Amino acid sequence: MAQLLKNKSAVYWLLCCTILLCAGLLYSRALLSVGSILIVLPLLLQLRAYKYWLIGGLLLILPVVISLIWTTHTDLLWRSVEVKLPLLSIGLAFAAVSLNKRQLFQLIWVMHGFLLSAIVYTLVQYAADPAAINASYQFAKVMPVPMDSDHIRLSWWMVLCMLALLYSVHQLASMQQRYIAYAVVAVETIFLHFLAAKTGLLALYLAAGVWIVQALLQKTYRIQAVQLLVFLIFIAVAAYAFLPTLQMRVQYVLYDLSHYTNGIFQQGSSDGARVLSWKAGWAIGSENPLLGVGFGDIRTAIDAWHQQYFPHTLQAERFLPTNQWVIYFAGAGLLGVLSCTLGLIFLLRQLSFRYLPAILVLVLPLITDDSLEGQFGVVIFALSASVFIQLSAADRKA
Numbered sequence: 001m002a003q004l005l006k007n008k009s010a011v012y013w014l015l016c017c018t019i020l021l022c023a024g025l026l027y028s029r030a031l032l033s034v035g036s037i038l039i040v041l042p043l044l045l046q047l048r049a050y051k052y053w054l055i056g057g058l059l060l061i062l063p064v065v066i067s068l069i070w071t072t073h074t075d076l077l078w079r080s081v082e083v084k085l086p087l088l089s090i091g092l093a094f095a096a097v098s099l100n101k102r103q104l105f106q107l108i109w110v111m112h113g114f115l116l117s118a119i120v121y122t123l124v125q126y127a128a129d130p131a132a133i134n135a136s137y138q139f140a141k142v143m144p145v146p147m148d149s150d151h152i153r154l155s156w157w158m159v160l161c162m163l164a165l166l167y168s169v170h171q172l173a174s175m176q177q178r179y180i181a182y183a184v185v186a187v188e189t190i191f192l193h194f195l196a197a198k199t200g201l202l203a204l205y206l207a208a209g210v211w212i213v214q215a216l217l218q219k220t221y222r223i224q225a226v227q228l229l230v231f232l233i234f235i236a237v238a239a240y241a242f243l244p245t246l247q248m249r250v251q252y253v254l255y256d257l258s259h260y261t262n263g264i265f266q267q268g269s270s271d272g273a274r275v276l277s278w279k280a281g282w283a284i285g286s287e288n289p290l291l292g293v294g295f296g297d298i299r300t301a302i303d304a305w306h307q308q309y310f311p312h313t314l315q316a317e318r319f320l321p322t323n324q325w326v327i328y329f330a331g332a333g334l335l336g337v338l339s340c341t342l343g344l345i346f347l348l349r350q351l352s353f354r355y356l357p358a359i360l361v362l363v364l365p366l367i368t369d370d371s372l373e374g375q376f377g378v379v380i381f382a383l384s385a386s387v388f389i390q391l392s393a394a395d396r397k398a
Contacts (some may be wrong), residue, residue, distance in 0.1 A: 006079045009098045014039065015100060018107060021383055022114040022180065025376060026121075026146035039190070040089035052346050053091035059343030060087060060372065063332035064295045071294025080295050086378050091347070094386035101168065101394045104387065108321040112184055113159055118146045119191050137248030142197065153202020153376040156365050158188050160384040163358050164209055167391055193239035196249035203364050207357035208232055214356065274368075280305040281321030285329035295331035302330075320373055324366040327373065350389045352396075358388045 017039035024032030064080050071077050099107070125144040126133055133143045142151045162185050169181040192200045208228060215225035239246050253271065284301045285292055293301050298320060306318045321327050328336035344366075348359055362385055371377030 004387055011103060013098060014093055014097045014099070015107060015110075016142070017105070017276045017385065019110060021090070022111055025153075026114055026118050027380060029148075029375065032379060035209055036089050036379060039093040049279055054088070055195055056343045056346030057084075057091055059339045060084060061345065063328060063339045067292065067294040067332050067336075069294075069295070070291060071296035072294035073300065074151040075296070076299060077294065080373060083375055083378055084372060086375075087347075087372075087382050090220040090379065090382035091386055094390060097263055099390050101391075101392070102392065104390055105168045108161065108168055108387065111161045112165060112188075115161055115188065118154060119187070121146050122191075122195070134244045134248060137196065137245050138252060142195065143245070144196070147376055150374075150376055151195060151197040152199045152365065152369055153371070153374070153380055154334035155192055155195060155197040156361070156371070157202060157380045157384070158192060159200055159203040159207060159359070160380070162204075163361065164384070164391065167355070167358070167388075189235060190239070193235065193246050194243050196243070196246045198249070198253065199365055199368060202368070203280075203361045205362050206233065206364060210357045210360060212343050214354075224264040273313070273319070274322045276306070276310060276313065276317070277302070277319055277321045278323055278326055280318075281326035281330040283325070285326065286331060290333045290335065291330065292331045292333040292336055298327065298330050320370045322369045324372050326372065327370055347385060351392050354395070355388055356390055358384075362388075 017035050020035030021039070024030070024035050029253070061084050064077060064084065068077055073351060089127050122143060123143045136142070142149075145151050145154050147154045165185060169178055189204065212225045212229055215221040221394060240250065280302045281298075281303055284298065287293075292298075299318075303315075303318050305393050306313050321330060325340060326338050328340040332339070344363070348362065351359055362381060364372040365377065366381075369377070371381065377388055
């Protein structure tokens with residue numbers, strides 16, 4: 001009985017801290033920091049098997065810490081360590097508490113409540129001056145959103161929450177609740193096209209495509225797979241026809257692509273600057289292939305590379321490589337790349353093949369962005385992966 005009460009208290013604490021994290025992601029970095037710290041306290045109440053999260057989190061953090069030996073700018077290095085700590089606190093907190101399917105279902109709905117508030121906030125901002133916002137999409141800008149206007153991380157989190165809802169709704173919801181869930185997912189899908197964030201749309205179609213293939217190969221949900229395919233084709237065509245933001249974004253991406261594929265890098269080029277960040281990170285790592293330059297010195301090395309090869313680029317365009325493996329290669333060499341890869345394998349190996357779409361969506365922004373180098377990205381990754389792992393564990397118990 002005492003053990004049951006202990007676990008129940010830990011569950012309530014976890015749920016409350018997750019609400020803090022959701023509110024912090026959208027509206028307050030202070031709440032995000034507080035929630036990331038408080039969430040680990042259930043470990044003091046109950047410890048279960050959490051070795052995978054512990055090993056995986058340490059493998060992602062240790063290369064950064066070890067590079068302290070040969071780095072110069074230690075303040076930047078410790079900032080990178082500090083940002084990654086929620087990988088441990090959030091992951092270990094969820095590993096220490098066993099949530100049942102009903103509790104997970106309620107938690108996922110709480111997340112969608114926050115996401116729907118973000119949609120309302122964005123639509124209000126858009127309604128204030130739609131012409132100016134539409135025009136801004138011609139120059140790689142996006143409309144104001146919560147989460148410090150981080151449209152990449154917001155769209156990523158939205159796709160992950162959509163997947164979590166769809167994974168859980170079939171087993172626990174009544175028919176009426178399922179229709180409500182489908183309606184919410186449809187609204188969020190339309191919003192992702194309206195927002196026209198490349199990462200979110202790529203994640204959405206990647207997850208849907210993989211699920212459709214899984215359903216067809218396994219001869220399960222074939223009708224639903226065909227229905228989803230038809231729905232996505234309809235949404236894509238209709239969205240491009242009626243949403244000026246998506247039209248402008250597609251046209252700008254094609255314009256930008258035509259330049260940087262021909263080796264032409266213009267100031268203000270969004271994707272062109274990303275390509276340069278990969279080139280810079282690869283060059284820095286190649287000069288120091290075993291240990292890299294140290295995480296504290298990556299920015300200095302990138303600035304020096306730009307100054308030598310592309311001196312016309314603006315300071316704002318000289319950012320960290322938008323790929324986590326390239327960052328680890330530049331900061332800690334091949335050993336860092338190996339440690340990063342093993343860390344992610346340890347974190348995600350607890351998910352069954354059924355969750356392949358979720359795994360791919362979790363990993364995608366690590367390939368296209370520096371998602372583990374910012375507070376929002378780390379919290380979204382740790383929180384979403386933890387929810388999927390709990391869902392997978394609940395499947396095995398059923």
